[in-house]
Amino acid sequence: MEPLTVGVEEEFLLADPSTGEAMPVAEEVIAADAAAGPAERLKPETSQSVIETATEPHSDLRLLAEDLRSLRSAAAAAAETVGCAVVPAATELLPAAPSPPTGGTRYRRIYEKYGALRFGHMTCGMHIHIGMPDREHAVRVSNHLRPWLPGLQALAGNSPFSLGQDTGYSSFRSVWWGYMPVAGPAPLFADAPAYDALLDGLVASGVILDRKMAYWFARPSEFVPTIEMRVADVCPTGDTAVLLAALTRGLVATCLEESEAGAAPPPVSDQLLAAAHWQAARYGMEGDALDVFTGHPVPAWSWTEKLLKHVTPALADAGDLALVTGLLAELRENGSWAARQRRIVSSGGSLADVAAYLHSHLLK
Numbered sequence: 001m002e003p004l005t006v007g008v009e010e011e012f013l014l015a016d017p018s019t020g021e022a023m024p025v026a027e028e029v030i031a032a033d034a035a036a037g038p039a040e041r042l043k044p045e046t047s048q049s050v051i052e053t054a055t056e057p058h059s060d061l062r063l064l065a066e067d068l069r070s071l072r073s074a075a076a077a078a079a080e081t082v083g084c085a086v087v088p089a090a091t092e093l094l095p096a097a098p099s100p101p102t103g104g105t106r107y108r109r110i111y112e113k114y115g116a117l118r119f120g121h122m123t124c125g126m127h128i129h130i131g132m133p134d135r136e137h138a139v140r141v142s143n144h145l146r147p148w149l150p151g152l153q154a155l156a157g158n159s160p161f162s163l164g165q166d167t168g169y170s171s172f173r174s175v176w177w178g179y180m181p182v183a184g185p186a187p188l189f190a191d192a193p194a195y196d197a198l199l200d201g202l203v204a205s206g207v208i209l210d211r212k213m214a215y216w217f218a219r220p221s222e223f224v225p226t227i228e229m230r231v232a233d234v235c236p237t238g239d240t241a242v243l244l245a246a247l248t249r250g251l252v253a254t255c256l257e258e259s260e261a262g263a264a265p266p267p268v269s270d271q272l273l274a275a276a277h278w279q280a281a282r283y284g285m286e287g288d289a290l291d292v293f294t295g296h297p298v299p300a301w302s303w304t305e306k307l308l309k310h311v312t313p314a315l316a317d318a319g320d321l322a323l324v325t326g327l328l329a330e331l332r333e334n335g336s337w338a339a340r341q342r343r344i345v346s347s348g349g350s351l352a353d354v355a356a357y358l359h360s361h362l363l364k
Contacts, residue, residue: 003318004256005057005131006064006249007226008241009123010234012075013092014049017085018125020355021096022122025082027103033078034294041074046107047122049092049099051075057131057226061246061320068238072362085359090159090233092122093351114180117158123173124234128245129226130252136192137225137256138220143188143265144255145218149231149294150276151307152251154300156232156244157284158337161351170284170338173233174277177215181207185273186216195212195220217277227252231277236337236361243327246320250311252320255257262322268292285336301332 003138014023026048053071055313058064075086087093088207099122101111132138154159169175178182182202189195202208211222217231229248235241269292276290279297283289289303308315308328315321334340341354349357 001317002279003059003320004249005059005129005226005255006061006245007055007057007129008064008068008245009052009127009129010068010071010088010241011045011050011052011126012234013087013089013122013124014051014079015087015089015093015355015359017083017356017359018352019094020087021094021202021350022049022092022099023084024099025079025084026051028082029075029078032081033074034076036074036081041071042078042117044102044104044107046102046110047099048102050122051086051126053272057129059112059226061242061323064245065238065242065264068241072238076362085355086362087355087359088124088158088234088362089355089358090124090171091162091167093161093164093355095163106209110213113209117130123159125173125177125230126232126234126241128229128232128248129221129224130229130249132220132225132227132256134225135344137259138225139189139192139195139209140259141227141252141255142186142216142220144258145184145227145229145251146188146273147266147268147276148251148307148310149185149217149229150273150280150292151303152244152247153231153277154230154280154284154289155247155304155331155336156235156240157281158233158235158341160338160341161345161354164351166342166345169282169284170336171281174231174281180213180215182213183215184217185270185277186218187270188297192220193349198357233337236358237364239327239364240331240337243324243331246315246318246324246327247307247311249318250314250320250324253314254311257314260291266293284338285331286339291305304328 055067159173314328
């Protein structure tokens with residue numbers, strides 16, 4: 001069977017290349033890219049200091065990797081023309097004047113309604129889309145995914161610093177993003193109509209502005225036949241992004257098979273699941289994970305091994321197993337990206353050095 005398609009959206013901070021401070025120049029960077037090549041490779045986000053890229057859907061991870069690097073290269077070239085750098089950091093590293101909202105009506109409304117954006121803490125995530133037969137399958141797969149997503153969150157931790165401070169977290173982006181009213185682990189849903197009914201009710205209540213503001217960690221896309229995972233920090237390298245994409249596709253394929261076989265979703269407490277996500281955000285790969293099936297702490301890498309074992313048949317079927325095991329071995333040997341950032345500072349470096357380090361890995 002042909003592997004499921006996978007596409008990746010990445011959000012990047014625009015920063016002063018010498019200081020690492022955020023620069024509100026997204027519109028200029030997007031215009032520079034449009035003048036240099038195909039339109040709409042770069043897209044705006046809520047803040048003027050963040051841009052987004054989105055790959056095409058791919059069945060072959062080699063093509064996904066090429067697409068990611070092409071988009072990152074285009075973003076870097078456009079940013080350079082306006083005197084800034086693209087930094088793959090998941091939070092705003094250094095204090096700067098609050099960035100204004102992007103000019104679109106929707107983003108201005110988000111900025112006005114959810115005022116926390118005015119205090120800084122801009123966030124950059126990576127969203128992974130996996131192709132689904134239809135919306136009903138996406139909802140049912142979401143039910144099966146829930147216990148495993150904290151493991152992906154921990155692997156992606158890349159935001160220990162925010163606004164000049166060590167936050168104590170591996171993924172502070174995950175914590176800060178929780179200020180939104182509909183974020184975190186997705187609820188269990190009986191079917192797609194139940195999902196749509198809740199989402200329509202949340203929009204009708206006025207708590208969220210539109211259906212796109214269901215920022216659950218897994219959700220059916222509103223526009224394309226995919227399930228979208230929103231649990232990962234943006235990754236410094238294309239290789240790490242591919243690793244997370246491959247693991248996510250393997251996990252979705254595994255959950256799809258379980259769902260189609262009629263298996264019930266794993267019985268996991270909502271509170272325990274929320275605790276597992278907090279644990280992943282706090283300690284990442286350098287501490288314990290919370291095993292949601294037992295309620296006991298386990299070393300994070302032990303939980304990753306459990307996740308890998310769970311998805312190994314799907315990875316093997318897609319031809320991804322060797323790639324994933326190799327990239328995981330590199331991450332384990334060199335430490336998570338949160339740990340690598342902290343090593344720079346503990347060795348006497350500054351957060352400007354951290355920004356430069358992350359920027360230097362953009363095209364790797």
